[in-house]
Amino acid sequence: MSHAFLDQVAHFAKGRVAAEAAAWSIGAAPEPALYHEAAALGLLGIEVPEEMGGRGFGFAIRAAALEVLAGADFGFAMSLVNTHNIALRLCEVGQDAAAQYLPDLLSGRMHACTALTEPGTGSDFAAIRTTARQVAAGWELEGEKAWIINGRQAGLSIVYAQCAEVGDSSGIAAFLVDLNAPGVTRYAIDSAFSQTSLGTGGFYLSGVKLPHEAMLAAPGTAFKAILQEINAARTYVAAMCNGMVQAALDSAAAYGAERCSFGKPLNAIPRWQTEFEAAQAALMQARRATEQAVEKVAQGADAQLAAAEAKISSVSCAQAQLPRLLQLMGAEGLRPGHPFTRHIAAAQMAGFTDGATNILKDRVARLTARKES
Template identity: 30%
Template sequence: MDFHFTEEQLMIRDTAREFAEEQIKPIETEIDESGEYPKELIMKMAELGFLGMIIPEEYGGSGLDMVTVCLAAEEITKASAAVSLTMGLHNSLVGLPIIDYGTEEQKKKYLPKLASGEMLGCFALTEPNAGSDAGNQETTAVEDGDHWVINGRKQFITNGPVSDMAVLFAATDRSRGPRGISVFLVDTDTPGFNVGAIEKKMGISASPTSELIFEDMRVPKDALLGKKNRGFRVAVTTIDAARVGVAAQCVGVAQRAMEEAIAYSKERKQFGQHISGFQLIQAHIADMAVMVESARLLVYKAAWLYDQGKPCGTAGAMAKLYASEISTKVAHKAVQIHGGYGYIKDYVVERLYRDARIMELYEGTSEIQRISIALDMVKKG
């Protein structure tokens, strides 16, 4: 068992850390308060290769492993969970299905542009009546000559308003339920593709989330990704891998919250001494440190399994479940250590607390993770 990272992995982690410190942190509060998508910042990330880490070199990416992606994701998320979401999308939900299921033509069309930032992507699976029950797709795709005609609505789509292309799921045979879902690669300038309501969220404000509405949208037959009616399998395998990256983001939020709490405890004085000297504060810090490190180990085990080509679904679910829940707990403790100051926007822990809460909801709720883990445990006996 080797817990050491390679020189390349450490170099990329340090590059991400430097970028976060120099480019993101100076504007982290500004973009949270304004809610504006930091397109210029995202393009700088693309120039450094962070949008194409998982994309093979022959398609303009870096061809890196999941462990390296997680190292970078943690560092970027420490500065801004909202900014890290575009990086996460391109290196998982958008990039992976094209890599794993795309034709050569589809790979050449999309992957280089996703890696360079020329195109931004989104993953259009969730619907008003298809959240945790993702197989209940009401968006339909009907064959019409050399085209598919797509009608329906998607909900809570990250990057929806700013994307240039979408990995879009639709029912091609509703009578078959999850076995009748297909996937399409769709350019957002296609007639009939419309952005609906843009959500006002509790946290990750600089990451735009919206409805997508499709009205008689015609896409060519070759927009189909993979095989007809095999789209649910694409969703499951993609999300299994994506959860590993999300778990790394959770660790990033928790790590930053802990760092802020420790720094504050060493500055704040009460009863004539720094509060870091009080045992109750020390107990909070110890709990935070154990939770963060435990979550980090779960993340890198899941990432390692993925890189070895081994099943990582349950390991990813465990990592995502635990890391998301401790992210909230650590942020909660960070606010508590700050006292009343932690409740005002002048202190970053207030934002971290809001940002952490989404982690238990997207990419599968904690309840879904528990069901997935339990089913696998029972199956294995």
């Protein structure tokens, strides 16, 4: 069944997503119908139990599906998985929230997001300044979240807020927030790299009132829980970077076989083939690291080191090999119909997602030293 599912995902990615993604790279936005098609395939409920409307697969299938989707467009894949992650979390926290929101999430009618990052606070998660103050009827949230995937269009978010003093990781809690509630103001974030398929945005929380039951993870548990979720996210981002490099290799291989220079196909020119094979070898190495991380996450083992190493390896591979493969394409590779320019932009954004590469390298060094001591 999982093989058939991944075949369907590949058909959808190559036939529908890739065709639309060329326009997203220059500012157009995905049509709502595309999210509904993704939902019909089960992409918004890959790991959601079948009895709750999902496909009931494991983490390895989530990573594999995202790798295929990212080969067509990284941002669209990230948008889908962020909604998926909220749906999966609601299945774990209680029937009431699941019954209220799962139908809209799994059908693609509602987007969702996880809100950690704030202006001036990224990888240093413990430094978040959004506050949750206990009031008679429940909680009141104040603060701002920025650079949130799906932030511009999400209707639902799990928001992390500080219930104690800033810098106290044990005071951080997680809250389920309806982003259409009074006091929430959303905004889009754009840059020179198009972020429409990511849905990047932020929102202000001004006196947002929540009932007691909106707290999904209490202080003392939320910080640890999100670190575990980040290990999974780092792993599937690694897989997604691999998918982008594979798509670029496929495009370059096809072009190298048909484009002639000096009377012979490009792939018959030794220097061209040497560069191509170097990119293939780099991808193989990145995939080995990713496979190790996927196995640990799927088994529920400690994946801190493996996930960080996989993300570093795959992001670095994508950032180095995508420009290399574009060079093999020449100016033809700049056309929006090819994936090179949007994948190069996405590889840079992947380097910031779920832990910046430079900070992850420091983390790997600490974890390795601890392991060897």
